Amino acid sequence: MMSESNTIVPVNNNGEVPVSAATNDGAANKTAPSPLVSIVVIAYNHLNYTKQCIESIYQYTSHIDFELITINNGSTDGTEEYFNSLPNTRKINFPENIGVCKAINHGFRIAKGKYTLNVSNDIVVTTRWLDNLLICMESNPKIGMAVPVCDASCNYQQIYLPYQDLEDMQVQAEIYNVSNPDFWEERLKLCTYAGIYRTDLQKSLGGFDEDFNPGSYDDDAICFSIRRRGFKVILAKDTFVHHYGACSFNIEYEKDNTLLYRNKATFMRKFGVNPYVAGLIDYNVLNILTYNGTKDVNILGLGGSYGTTVLQLKNFCKSHGSKNVGLYYFSEHPGNMIELNTICDDCMYGTMETLEERFGSRQYDYIILESDSNQLTQKTELFTILFRLLSAGGQLVCTASSPELYEEILEIFTQLGAELERHENQYYLCFTKDGKNDSEEREDV
Incomplete structure (x- = not known):
């Protein structure tokens, strides 16, 4: 059900929402209960997409208590008139485009719901889209935000559904959208075409960081800020929405082709992290592994990454039925410890001598050595320690950058009694430790 609120929020001559307008919706609403969700839709032209977005929200969300906050960000194609014609909405209108981050934040500031959800105007929502996202958010108070998958995105958030048109898409989405916690993936960062946040959290952050206005790397920044506050960032792979794909924001890139470079530099200055590197998942590592559906799994990563690949391995283990997955990392770089x-x-960050002391209290089903093996000065000693930490039937992945190194590593593990189970072009090597139950059915991850 939609919360009753029919307030047009004014803006001043500078395109800013006065504080009084953002905090006082009139006497009729002072005693009204807060909605469960505040849905914020921002539009800059593309009225045809905007209408599809709004109509889909009404159609597939009417059973949930929500308020709709529409933001016209300087459109010239009738978007303002369309938003003003909608019932039961709170409306913000900017005479000129003030940038995505600033515009969204005006909506975020006046949100009354327990959760705030930003929806791009080129999104078409689907059956149970918000039901599933709410199930995810309500499952754990440490989940700070969640985003569904779609059919047009980067950052490994895109999936394929076999549909011919939007009507067929809705049929396929209804089949697909079945809530399943095994398909909630914890991530370092996400693209936020349709992101749900805890309202108290997004307000404590000040919404999207306006230093990235008009946009680009602003979604990376809010994800990093949320995680650094102690919350999780979740890709809800059990939920699909249709995304036409960056229709409004492409205009910003056309206006300023230096925007990406400037905002990347801003991100690195603020967080000390290369956002591109932080988002890379090495699927070659994940694809060389096999999995037997063990209930409890421990993963140990070693190297100089931010843990993105081993985190995705944890997600894969969950999707194959593991309920308890422990994730551990021995870092080469102290600067990566924050993430x-x-x-x-x-x-931990430390030397090889401290590895077994810190992580030797358990054995590991997966050990992923992300370091360049060619740079290791004590290969035999390190591999011997890792082999001791590997559980019976466990798998260890490392790399060999030359045929000579491949032969050297193979000889070390042969002497340790390990079996080379798989390799990819003699570069990615996967060893297993004797003791695997050969009767267990193993399947590719």
Whole structure:
């Protein structure tokens, strides 16, 4: 059900919402209960897409208590008139485009719901889209935000559904959208075409960081800020929405082709992290592994990454039925510890001599050596320690950058009694430790 609120929020001559307008919706609403969700839709032209977005929200969300906040960000194609014609909405109108971050934040500031959800105007929502996102958010108070998958995105958030048109898409989405916690993936960062946030959290952050206005790397920044506050960032792979794909924001890139570079530099200055590197998942590592559906799994990563690949391995283990997955990391770089601490059960920066002391209290089903093996000065010693930490039937992945190194690593593990189960072009090597139950059915991850 939609919360009753029919307030047009004015803006001043500078295109800003006065504080009084953002905090006082009139006497009729002072005693009204807060809605469960505040849905914020921002539009800059593309009225045809905007209408599809709004109509889909009404059609597939009417049973949920929500308020709709529409933001016309300087459109010239009738968007303002269309938004003003909608019932039961709170409306913000800017005479000129003030940038995505600033415009969304005006809506975020006046949100009354327990949750705030931003929806791009080129999104078409689907059956149970918000039901599933709410199930995810309500499942754990440490989940700070969640985003559904779609059919047009980067950052490994895109899936394929076999449909011919929007009507067929809705049929396929109804089949697909079945809530399943096994398909909630914890991530370091997400694209936020349709992101749900805890309202108290997004307000404490000040919404999207306006230093990134008009946009680009602003979604990376809010994800990093949320994780550094101790919350999780979740890709809800059990939920699909249709996304036409960056229709409004492409205009910003056309206006300023230096925007990406400037905002990337801003991100690196603020967080000390290369956002592109932080988002890379090495699927070659994940695809060389096999999995037997063990209930409890421990993963140990070693190297110089932010843990993105081993975090995705944890997600894969969950999707194959593991309920308890422990994630641990031994880092080469002290500067990576901030991010690793947000995703790991335990992590440390140190020398090889401290590895077994810190992580030797358990055995690991997966050990992923992300370091360049060619740079290791004590290969035999390190591999011997890792082999001791590997559980019976466990798998260890490392890399060999030359045929000579491949032969050297193969000889070390042969002497340790390990079996080379798989390799990819003699570069990615996957070893297993004797003791695997051969009767267990194993399937590719």
